[in-house]
Amino acid sequence: APRRGARRASPLLYAAGVVGAALVVTAAVLLVDLGGPDARPEARPAPPPATTAPAATPSLPEGVRCTGADCGGLDPEDMGCGGPLATTVDRMRLGGALVEVRHSEVCAAAWARISGGAPGDEVSVQAGTAIQVANVLEGGDSGAYTAMIPVPSGSAARACAALSGGEDGCTGG
Template sequence: MPGWKALSDELDPDVRAFAERLRRLVDRSGLGVTAVAERTGHDRSTWDAYLGGRRPVPRSAVAALAEVTGTEPGDLAAEWERAERAWARIGDREGAPDPDGSRDDRTMQIRRLEPAQDSAQAPSQAPSQATARAATADSPASPSPSRPRRTLLLYVTAALGALLVVTAALLLVDLGGTGDGADGRAAPPPSPTAPTAAPSTLPAGVKCAGPACTGRDPEAMGCGGPLATTVARTRAGAALVEVRHSETCAAAWARISGAVPGDTVTVEVAGATRRASVPAGADTGAYTPMLAVTAATDATACATLADGADGEVCTAN
């Protein structure tokens, strides 16, 4: 497998050690970064940052990686805690200037390694003065002395309206307006209005369902991770070929793992197909865009290896 991109020399030693440990877990699993991202529910760019030591790794991501790689989570706990303490030290140094008024050079160098989107997404630690002023401006004003007077006026208006309705009803009775039809028979009651069906809602993070998912990335649409299951699988050489299905999204796609660059995988549903190839680099897996399905058994996954061995290998329905 091609080597990883070298880690920065400016990384804290504990952060570097933990990033290297995570890389070894990915290597031993035979999964690429893309497959790890899909199976753990974290996107590819986030895992690139974790594995490059550019971003602290949350406990949930470590637990998910341990599960998909078959690693005992307790084995990673001590290293994860050391890396977390290192990130905390980096944060402390950022907040406290050195005696000469400058910040720690290593801290500033590590900050330059962070992607722009990470800093943009970091939540503020304390509300700014502008926010405080806006909150003060939005707070409800003290009740004015004229409010009871306006409330009394509303009550009087409502009482007059009710009195007018009762008077009109009495006048209709006196005039013989019984509500019957012209022939003296009682008019049929109005037909009840059919209830309006509430629109179906999708779980948080899920962005499509059924035909709307066709051609879309299952990870980007929120259909992967815990919402997806493998409903069929086969082997093409050393590669594992799977049909992945999401009942929530009513869609299926194909996935290949343990493969080499140039291997391809396709998903087929009622004559429609979508294809993906394993890219050059460190990845050993790929997955296709989705196709809408009525049932999980509607989809078939096929793989063709780059070396031409075995021809096309497909799952059985």
């Protein structure tokens, strides 16, 4: 016989308890990474910025239009690398011609120049596998210069000449 005063839980209260428990379990599953085979890696915060600033690209002097590899194959005068920005780093006499290695530190490039040559004389500049060639032209002056090759220093390049009279030679570089 049922006792007096004992109360039975109502079905509505029972259903509310089951729904509440289901919500707690669902929330726990959504908030915890179970690490299953399809689990996505968690996002990591970006690393802190480097403590040293990146090297700034040096600004080129007015009129200079290239530096380093960008100068390869270009005319040193047109690119603003000649004139007061260039120095002769090596030279030799070949017959009546003067052959020079010219270098521009600002442009990080070198070229060869011949003066006192004759039409058909050839001058070249070389560094590693890079080479540029120019010829003294008929009806022009007695000089010519090559396009540039990128080099960190003038000592990395050498100039060679082959004169139309058969003589040839190179600077020591």
